[in-house]
Amino acid sequence: MVPQYKHLVNGEMIETSEWLDVLNPATEEVVGQVPACGAAELDQAVASARAAFKTWKNSTFEERQAACLAIAGAIKENGQDLYRLLTTEQGKPHAQAKGEIFGAAGLAKAQSTLQLDDEIIQDDDTRHHRHRRVPVGVVGGIVPWNFPVSMAIQKIIPALMSGCTIVLKPSPFTPLTTLKIAELIADKVPAGTVNIITGEDSLGPLITGHADIDKITFTGSTATGKKIMEGASADLKRITLELGGNDASIVLPDADPAKVAQQLFWSSFMNAGQVCIAAKRVYIHEDIYDELSAAIADYAKTVVVGDGSEQGTGVGPIQNKKQYERVLELIEDAKDNGYKFLTGGDTDPSGTGYFVPLTILDNPPEDARIVAEEQFGPVMPLMKFSSEDEVIERANASEYGLAGAVWTGDPEKGVEIAEKLETGTVWINEFMHLSPFAPFGGHKQSGFGAEYGKEGLKEFTYPQVITVKKDNVVA
């Protein structure tokens, strides 16, 4: 019997009569069923969030923090079961699933310290002028399938800390762990403050278009982000969009190939490459290109692709069939164009599970589809460059602007290049590190607004300015 999950509305776990199947991408077997919610369930969730907002908007910092710490604690205490469930539905290896679950608990705890203090603009004999932040209201949170738990938490926590209430929709491909967390927190946060409902993609536009939702916080593809912006324009909902990326890594000639090869490998292949901030274009200086590309390819041959629940697996399957077919299509296109492969290149979809061999390309042209498009799969194009100006121009020649990295023995030189890159985040000699206290957001078509830190919290609030004229008492 396949386990059936319930959704969370107004502090209660609720069943529906319609169900959606959820598959394990390694076995293609159904591993759970979740409610197929539609407009009626959404209305109930929004009504519950609206009712809860009336009191939650006036909650104290301590009450908000207690709710967020309760969520962090529930995830941490149940982490051993949650990470296994996450691998079952998402595919990532156990070690990476563990990282996501315990990382989400840590993020919730860290962000429960965030608050926006009042700012006194003027306070003298004539006027007291105060800037405060007030919660926008009911938030609609829409989450993708690559990091279902961290993305849910990074929407729920700032919503609660700002005094908003939320209706959250996981991806239909990966709703199980989020609904399990819903069950764990149902009686730990005030009823109606957090509502979690599941449904097909078609539930997304209903959220964006709902007249009683005040803000949308979305993580997903740039194509869907544009639809959300359009939908939200009808009643000028506030929006935060965390979208796609085509991040460039730049390896300078003074980087030590033996030291950086493995880190570069994982910067592209973590979570089977299904990371918005994965290195999707790797530019290596011509002086070290041959040595470093050989070291990366040699290391790739030691990494096992397989079922994430099996010991020894380094890279799991692609999360869903549609994305699997898209990645295979990009590899086929590279083969058709005669580009050279250092590893991978097989595109036989006949086996069970959505597995793609680790694919490293040897200096494909800049306009190759597999370079110019976001692959979102276990694919790493290595490209040669000869001058700094040239590589900066190539790195910036993208409609995306999410993140990037510079690898060098000279961190100051790394910073100099970082400041010329048109992206929201740049790492020098590391990858994928995000601080709960620094704004994370994309430039250009990688996003709109930011998450994390006070900057992210602000996005859940309106500014309000209250002015008291002191020398004009009227009564």
Ligand code: NAD
């Ligand atoms: P997606 O856009 O297909 O789906 C994301 C979510 O939006 C899902 O919950 C889906 O059901 C919902 N949705 C689909 N159509 C909708 C619509 N018309 N209106 C409202 N909601 C709708 O994205 P995905 O395939 O799940 O995720 C992969 C993409 O997400 C990649 O492009 C990746 O780079 C991006 N991503 C970005 C970040 C970031 O922080 N910048 C993080 C993770 C993933």
